[in-house]
Amino acid sequence: MSISLEVMLQLAILIPLLATFVIYVTGKNQNLRETVTIITSLCLFYLIVNLYQGVISGAIISAFWWELLPGLDISFTIEPLGILFALIASFLWIVTTIYAIGYMRSHQEKNQTRFYLCFALAISAVMGIAFSANLFTLFIFYEVLTLSTYPLVTHAGTDKAKKGGRVYLGILLSTSILFFLLAIVITWFVAGTLDFTSGGVFSDDVDLGIASILLVLFIFGIGKAAIMPFHRWLPAAMVAPTPVSALLHAVAVVKAGVFTVLKICVFIFGLDLLSVLPSAQFLLYLAGASVLLASIVAMKQDNLKARLAYSTISQLGYITIGALLATSSGVIGSSMHIAMHAFGKITLFFCAGAILVAAHKSKISEMRGLGRQMPLTFIAFFIASLSIIGVPPTGGTWSKWFLLVGTLETEQWVLMMALMLSSLLNIAYLLPIPFYAFVPCSPSNNSAIYKSISNDSKFTMAGIKEGPLLSLFAIGITTMACLILFIYPQPLFELATAVLGVKE
Amino acid sequence: MIAHLPILQVIVPLMAAPICLLLKRTQLAWLFSIIVSCIAFIISLFLLQQVMVSGVITYELGGWEAPWGIEYRIDKLNALLLVIISSISTLVLFAAHTSISKEINEDKQVFFYVLYLLSLTGMLGIVATGDAFNVFVFLEISSLSAYALIALGNDRRAIWAAFQYLIMGTIGATFILIGIGLMYQMTGTLNMEDLSQRLPQVAQTHTVFTAYVFVIVGVCLKLALFPLHLWLPNAYAYAPSVVTAFFAATATKVAIYLLIRFTFSVFGVSFSFTTLPLQTLFLILGLAGIFAGSIAAIYQSNIKHLFAYSSIAQVGYIIVAFSTSTVTGLTASLLHLFNHALMKGAIFLALAAVVYRLGNAQLNSFYGLGRQMPFTMAALVIGGLSLIGVPLTVGFISKWYLLLALIENGWWFATVLVLLGSLLAVVYVWRIVEVAYFREPLNKDSSVKEAPLSFLLPIWVLIFANIYFGIDTRFSLQVAQEAAVSLFGVTP
Numbered sequence: 001m002s003i004s005l006e007v008m009l010q011l012a013i014l015i016p017l018l019a020t021f022v023i024y025v026t027g028k029n030q031n032l033r034e035t036v037t038i039i040t041s042l043c044l045f046y047l048i049v050n051l052y053q054g055v056i057s058g059a060i061i062s063a064f065w066w067e068l069l070p071g072l073d074i075s076f077t078i079e080p081l082g083i084l085f086a087l088i089a090s091f092l093w094i095v096t097t098i099y100a101i102g103y104m105r106s107h108q109e110k111n112q113t114r115f116y117l118c119f120a121l122a123i124s125a126v127m128g129i130a131f132s133a134n135l136f137t138l139f140i141f142y143e144v145l146t147l148s149t150y151p152l153v154t155h156a157g158t159d160k161a162k163k164g165g166r167v168y169l170g171i172l173l174s175t176s177i178l179f180f181l182l183a184i185v186i187t188w189f190v191a192g193t194l195d196f197t198s199g200g201v202f203s204d205d206v207d208l209g210i211a212s213i214l215l216v217l218f219i220f221g222i223g224k225a226a227i228m229p230f231h232r233w234l235p236a237a238m239v240a241p242t243p244v245s246a247l248l249h250a251v252a253v254v255k256a257g258v259f260t261v262l263k264i265c266v267f268i269f270g271l272d273l274l275s276v277l278p279s280a281q282f283l284l285y286l287a288g289a290s291v292l293l294a295s296i297v298a299m300k301q302d303n304l305k306a307r308l309a310y311s312t313i314s315q316l317g318y319i320t321i322g323a324l325l326a327t328s329s330g331v332i333g334s335s336m337h338i339a340m341h342a343f344g345k346i347t348l349f350f351c352a353g354a355i356l357v358a359a360h361k362s363k364i365s366e367m368r369g370l371g372r373q374m375p376l377t378f379i380a381f382f383i384a385s386l387s388i389i390g391v392p393p394t395g396g397t398w399s400k401w402f403l404l405v406g407t408l409e410t411e412q413w414v415l416m417m418a419l420m421l422s423s424l425l426n427i428a429y430l431l432p433i434p435f436y437a438f439v440p441c442s443p444s445n446n447s448a449i450y451k452s453i454s455n456d457s458k459f460t461m462a463g464i465k466e467g468p469l470l471s472l473f474a475i476g477i478t479t480m481a482c483l484i485l486f487i488y489p490q491p492l493f494e495l496a497t498a499v500l501g502v503k504e
Numbered sequence: 505m506i507a508h509l510p511i512l513q514v515i516v517p518l519m520a521a522p523i524c525l526l527l528k529r530t531q532l533a534w535l536f537s538i539i540v541s542c543i544a545f546i547i548s549l550f551l552l553q554q555v556m557v558s559g560v561i562t563y564e565l566g567g568w569e570a571p572w573g574i575e576y577r578i579d580k581l582n583a584l585l586l587v588i589i590s591s592i593s594t595l596v597l598f599a600a601h602t603s604i605s606k607e608i609n610e611d612k613q614v615f616f617y618v619l620y621l622l623s624l625t626g627m628l629g630i631v632a633t634g635d636a637f638n639v640f641v642f643l644e645i646s647s648l649s650a651y652a653l654i655a656l657g658n659d660r661r662a663i664w665a666a667f668q669y670l671i672m673g674t675i676g677a678t679f680i681l682i683g684i685g686l687m688y689q690m691t692g693t694l695n696m697e698d699l700s701q702r703l704p705q706v707a708q709t710h711t712v713f714t715a716y717v718f719v720i721v722g723v724c725l726k727l728a729l730f731p732l733h734l735w736l737p738n739a740y741a742y743a744p745s746v747v748t749a750f751f752a753a754t755a756t757k758v759a760i761y762l763l764i765r766f767t768f769s770v771f772g773v774s775f776s777f778t779t780l781p782l783q784t785l786f787l788i789l790g791l792a793g794i795f796a797g798s799i800a801a802i803y804q805s806n807i808k809h810l811f812a813y814s815s816i817a818q819v820g821y822i823i824v825a826f827s828t829s830t831v832t833g834l835t836a837s838l839l840h841l842f843n844h845a846l847m848k849g850a851i852f853l854a855l856a857a858v859v860y861r862l863g864n865a866q867l868n869s870f871y872g873l874g875r876q877m878p879f880t881m882a883a884l885v886i887g888g889l890s891l892i893g894v895p896l897t898v899g900f901i902s903k904w905y906l907l908l909a910l911i912e913n914g915w916w917f918a919t920v921l922v923l924l925g926s927l928l929a930v931v932y933v934w935r936i937v938e939v940a941y942f943r944e945p946l947n948k949d950s951s952v953k954e955a956p957l958s959f960l961l962p963i964w965v966l967i968f969a970n971i972y973f974g975i976d977t978r979f980s981l982q983v984a985q986e987a988a989v990s991l992f993g994v995t996p
Contacts, residue, residue, distance in 0.1 A: 069904065069977055140895040147894070154942070162942045169934065174927045177893070182923055185907045 005054045005061045009076055009131060012047045012086065015040055016124035020117045027113035034101050037116050041094040044123070048083070048090045055083050056494075062133060072194065074140065077133035079196075080498035081266075081335060085259050086130040088342045092251050093123050095474045099350055100243035102470030106357050109241055114151060119244075121148040126252045129259065135184055135194040135268065138260060142180070142224070145256060146172045152244045153237045160239055167236035172223045175230050180221025183214050187268065190214075196263060200270025211269070212279035218264050219283050224257025225320055227283075228290035231313045238305040242353030245305060250312055250345035255338050258319040262334055265323040266499065274326040284324050288418040291317035295425035302363050304352045307429060308345065311388065314422060315341045318403055321415060325406045328500050333402030335496035340387060340395040340485060347384035347478040348430075351377050354467030354475065364433055371437030374466050378437045380479040385430035387482040389423055395485025398493070506550070510563035510576040513547045513586060514629045514642075516540060521621040530613040534601040537617045541594040544628065548586035555583040556983070562634070571698045577634030580987035584838065585631045585761050588845045592753040593624050595849065595962040600746045602958045603856045606863075607744045608656050616656060620750070622649035627758045636684045636770070637694045639762065643680065643726075646758070647673045650751065654743040665738035672725055672735040679722030680762075686715035687770075699770050707775050716776070719766050727759030729823055730793030733816045737800075740812035745856030745865075748808060752815055753849035757841050760822055764837070768991040777829045786827035791921050793820030798928035802935070807858075807865040810932055811851055814891065817925065818844050821906060824922060828909045831988050836905035838984035843890075843898035846973065850966035851887040854880050857955035857963065870936055872945030876952045881940050883963045888933035890970045893926050897974040901981070 003011070019040040026032045054061055055078055062077035100119075104112050125148055128141030146169065154165035188194055190210060191201040202211060223230045237249050265274055274280055291314050298310035315337070322334030354377050356362055359370055371378040383394060390400030400423065407416040466472050485492065520540040527533045554561060555578055563576040578586075597620070604616055626646020630639055651673070655666035688694055690711050691702040706712055721732075728736040736756075740748045767776040777783060797817030804810040818840070825836035855865050857880045862869040874881045890897035903926065910919040945952070954960070973980050 066975065068975060069901065069981065072904075143895050147889070157942055162938055166934070166938070170930070173892075173930055177926055177930075178920075178923045182907070182919065185904065185911060185919075189908065189911050 005051060005059055006063050008047045008051055008054075009061050009078060010063050010065075012044060012051065012090075012131070013076070013124055013127045015044055015047070016120045016127065019120040020124075023113060023117045023120060027117075030105075030112065033113060033116060034097070037097050037120065038094070040120065041090070041097050041123075044127075045090045045094055048086045051078060052083050052087055054078075055080060055498075068136070071192075072136045072188075073134070074137045075133040076128075076131040076137065077196075078131055080495045081259070081262060082130040082132075084335060084492070084495045084499075085255060085338065086127060088255070088339050089123065089126045089130065089252050092247055092342060092346055092478070095477050096243050096247040096346070099246070099353070099471045099474035100241075102468030102472075102474075103243055103353050103357055104241065106468045107241070109155070110157075111155065115155060115241070115244075118148050118151045119247075122152070122248060122252060126256055129256045132196075134196060135187065135264070138263070139176075139180065139184055142256065142260065143173075143176060145253060146176065146224075149237075149244075149248055149253060152248065153240045155241055155244065156239060158239075164236040164239035168233045171230055171233040175221050175223035178221070179217045180223075183217035183221050186210070186214055186217070196267035198267065198270075200273050201268055202270070202273060206273070208277060211273060212277050215269065215274070215277055215279050216283065218268075219261065219286075219320070219324075222257050222260050222264075224253055225261050226254060226257065226290075226313045226316050227287055227320060228293060228313075228317075231290070231294065234313055235306050235309040238303075238309050242305070242349060242356060245309075246346050246349035246353065249309070250349050251342045254312060254316055255342060258316055258323070258334070258338060261320055262323045262331065262338075262499075265326070266331060271326040271328075271331070274324070280324050280326065284321060284412065284415060287317045287320045287324065288415045290314070291321070291422045292418050292425075295422045295429070299425065299429040302365055304355070304362055304364050304367070304433070305349070307364065308348050308352060311348075311426070311429065312341075312345055314426075315345070315388065318400075318419065318422075321419070322403050322406055325410050325412070327406050327409050328497075329402045329409060330406030331500055332493070332496040333399050333404075333406055335499055336402060336489070336492055337396075337399035339492055340399045340482075343478050343481045343485065344384045344387035344394070344396055347380055347475060347482060348388070350471065350475045350478065351381040351384070354471050357471070358465055358467040367433065368436045371434065371439075374437075376466055376472060377475065378434045380475045381437075382431070382434040383479050383482055385426075385434065387485075388430060389426040393486045394482045395489060396482075397486060398489050506554075508563070509547050509551055509554075510561060510578050510632055511565065513544060513551065513590075514576075514625060514632050516543055516547070517621045517628065518625040521618050521625065524617045524621060525614065528614060530610075530617075531601070533614050533617040534597070537600075537621055538594065538597045540621060541590060541597050541624065544624070545587075545590040545594050548583070548590045551578050552583040552587050552983070554578075555580055556986075571693055571695050574638050575634040575695055575697070576632050577697065578632060580983055580990060581764065581838070582631045582761065584842065584983045584987060585757065586628060588757060588842055589624070589627050589631065589754045592845055592849045593620075593750060595965060596746050596750045596753075596853065598962045599749075599853055599856060599959045602956055603746045603860055604744055606860055607658050609658075612656060616653070616744070619649040619653045619656075620747075622646075623653060623750075627754055630758050631761055634696045635694050636687065636696055636699060640677065640681050640684060643677055646755075647677060650755065653747045654739050656747070657742045657744050659742045661738065662742035665735075665742045669735045669739045672732075676722045676725030676732075679718045679725070681722075683715045683718030683720075683722060686711050686718065690715070696765070696770050700772060703771060704775070707779075712775075713779060716766075716771055716780070720763070720782075723759055723762045723766065727756045727763060728816055728819055730789055730796050730816060730820065733793065733797070733819075736816060737809055737812040740815070741806055741808040745808070745852065745859045748812075749849055749852035749856055752811070752852050753845040756815065756819055757845055760819070760826075760837070760841060764826070764834070764991065768834075773829065773992060783827050783829055786823050787915070787918060790820045790823035790827055791918060791925075793817060793823065794922065794925040795820075795928070798925055798932065801932040802928065804932075805867045807867060807870065807936060808852075808855055810936075811848065811855065814929065814932065815848060817929070818848070818891075821902075821922065821925070824918065825906045825909055828913050828915070830909055830912060831985075831992055832905060832912055833909035834988035834991060835981075835984045836902055836909050838987055839905055839980060840902035842980050842984065843902045843970075843973065846898055846966055846969050847887050847890045850883060850963055850970060851891070853959065853963045853966065854884040854887065857959035860959065861952050861955060867935070867939055868946060870939045871943040872940070873952075874941035876945060877954050879960055880955045880963065883960075883967045884940075885933075885937055886967050886970060888929075888936070890974070892929045892933060895974075896971060898970050898980075899974070901974055901977050
């Protein structure tokens with residue numbers, strides 16, 4: 001290995017940024033353009049894996065870019081949580097790119113160059129968020145991420161896309177300006193520093209009232225975490241092409257939100273301060289309500305992507321709860337759930353996209369019996385659903401386990417009930433989809449689709465019409481990951497515990 | 505030569521104006537104006553550099569000593585202003601020739617340059633001089649040429665707008681003159697430095713009090729503080745586009761400079777902020793300006809109108825920062841003075857480019873412009889983001905300081921209102937973005953092309969500055985901070 005880890009850290013942010021130019025230049029030739037994207041994503045993953053090994057071996061990796069204002073600088077440092085997030089995002093970027101090539105071509109989307117360009121830009125911003133050494137740097141990349149994903153959300157350019165983009169940008173920008181920025185300025189004013197510090201930045205005699213208000217401002221300000229009153233942007237963002245929904249709105253953007261929440265809870269407030277803040281209790285209940293309500297709303301959605309979006313909101317609530325519980329199992333559960341949910345949800349979105357491309361269906365009610373046509377897709381959907389619900393043999397089991405332990409430890413019985421109940425609701429809104437796809441068993445509902453399928457009810461190979469091969473391949477990878485993470489969660493668990501290890 | 509820089513700063517464009525008239529050919533006049541403006545810019549840079557190194561520069565006009573003769577006095581504050589004015593003026597001039605070829609009649613184009621240079625002279629003079637009456641003289645030079653420049657607009661409403669501005673501007677100038685007269689009556693001097701020493705002795709008199717009020721009201725009319733802003737939107741909207749770009753970036757800044765100068769240097773902080781409830785008054789009016797301006801901007805269908813109202817809101821921010829009367833607040837004011845000039849210069853030049861291609865700046869002309877004029881619209885979007893205050897643009901820097909200043913004073917309510925105000929900016933900027941990028945162009949003919957280079961060059965220089973000074977804040981922050989500290993003098 002010839003380049004030092006510090007350089008790698010900076011390259012991790014710069015390479016996707018650089019790729020945007022190359023993608024722009026090679027935009028005319030779509031094969032070349034997509035090769036560039038794939039190579040970039042592979043390079044990025046290679047870098048992150050190297051950095052991961054560096055972190056594991058205990059190296060302290062940091063880089064300083066520029067002092068914007070006295071005391072406020074753009075600088076980066078790697079800690080376990082950041083590398084965890086970066087690993088997931090960079091790995092899934094490769095998979096999503098493979099998927100996107102299949103999807104975008106067979107869906108014949110326009111402006112594909114802009115699509116890949118903004119995608120690379122967003123990934124660069126995600127890397128910046130993951131590695132930022134202080135709140136100020138994080139805020140800058142947070143805003144870059146919002147702005148760079150706007151063209152992706154509005155990709156279709158229709159009136160619906162425009163409306164969705166308006167909600168998307170409106171909520172994310174206004175919460176970040178109104179609450180997040182305010183909270184940052186107040187933190188800077190009270191604590192005199194914005195650096196992420198183990199155990200928090202506030203001194204012991206900080207006014208609990210101010211800290212309480214700050215916590216509320218932070219949680220509301222990080223609109224990307226989609227806590228209930230500010231969640232509308234996520235369903236609105238579903239007008240985007242499916243790869244965008246898959247990577248950005250199941251992984252990168254929303255995880256950037258909860259990642260920021262975790263970072264702030266652990267490194268700005270510190271778990272000790274957090275556990276005595278009166279507003280934390282209020283926010284816990286709010287997040288709990290968010291988990292339950294979003295699950296209930298998800299049940300009523302007929303559009304598959306909308307249902308998945310509300311499911312994401314609910315799952316993000318889990319992560320926020322874990323962070324706010326201010327116990328080690330809570331934080332471990334949250335960190336692991338970032339990963340587990342990422343793999344599960346991206347698979348679900350991939351499946352949704354494949355169904356749209358192959359069968360041109362986006363409504364759940366129209367998917368009955370589709371299992372015969374797309375068996376692999378629906379098997380993947382089933383496994384990913386299990387991971388989201390949190391039952392063996394899938395990775396989701398572990399994170400939900402730790403989250404429940406966290407609620408037990410802090411004796412938050414109400415929250416525990418909320419989490420359990422929500423898991424039941426997960427079963428109710430996810431599992432029927434693959435179930436009815438294979439067993440279209442309601443002859444009373446004799447729609448045209450049902451008839452056409454029951455005509456050749458015999459399962460034949462000829463009846464199979466899966467999505468594009470590349471997309472299917474991507475689905476396979478993420479589904480396998482869901483299963484592997486159940487058997488082999490150790491690396492993830494070690495990283496998650498190391499998040500707290502830094503603290504002591 | 506170096507010793508004469510303060511006067512050269514003003515006299516060069518003043519002398520150049522009549523020469524311009526003699527040149528007759530517009531092309532020549534244009535080139536000549538650019539050269540003159542460039543020279544002014546270089547002089548201002550020298551002055552700034554000198555001030556930063558060796559402190560205040562004084563220059564006695566005609567060798568007459570200070571309290572009797574006219575003194576030019578350059579400190580950090582006005583050195584910064586000189587740089588802002590002359591740089592924007594130069595950049596705007598680059599685009600002027602192309603722009604006015606479509607907006608002003610052939611036979612009046614030479615007059616445009618004459619008036620432009622006079623206006624430049626006036627602004628530079630107001631800033632450079634250290635004599636209160638001289639301020640009034642230059643104020644009239646810049647205002648009179650401004651009225652004529654606005655009236656050059658090819659829309660017939662331009663004349664009415666110019667007339668409105670004439671009336672309001674004259675009232676403002678008269679108020680300032682009355683104020684200066686009253687000060688002279690009490691102290692027998694017109695030199696600002698001298699005034700600042702003599703005024704405290706008579707500070708408790710009604711006359712001085714009245715003088716201050718007259719000056720402040722007059723200046724506030726000029727800087728378009730809510731509710732004295734009514735002249736501004738029409739004047740900006742119907743003036744020739746380059747004139748708007750020049751004025752939006754500089755004219756109100758000069759008036760704000762006067763407000764700061766009279767409040768801090770002439771009357772002194774202790775007088776200005778103790779005898780009058782100025783803090784509360786400015787805070788309320790500033791906030792009202794932010795909301796009145798931003799909300800009005802949202803409902804405009806003429807984009808020049810829209811950004812004119814946005815200017816009123818931005819003046820509101822500067823005044824809110826000013827009202828904190830702390831070093832941080834004043835730093836925020838000065839930073840935003842500089843930063844807003846960069847944003848609005850870029851935005852209005854981009855609008856000038858749109859007007860050049862489409863003939864007007866109505867919202868429906870922007871349909872589909874994102875494809876037809878990609879570079880111009882990208883500039884407009886970045887300028888808009890800067891206006892909103894997105895990080896890595898200058899807008900963020902000044903907003904950061906403004907928020908710090910407000911929190912320092914414990915003005916929580918105002919802090920939240922300021923943030924809400926920037927959300928309104930998101931709304932009015934995004935109206936344009938949506939139209940430009942999501943609508944199909946109204947007339948599908950491909951006659952609408954990217955703006956010529958003479959537009960793109962100055963626009964992108966300014967946009968680059970918007971980003972550069974949003975990242976490398978050393979220059980702007982150092983000047984603003986040191987100017988603020990020195991304005992507060994001994995009383996911190």
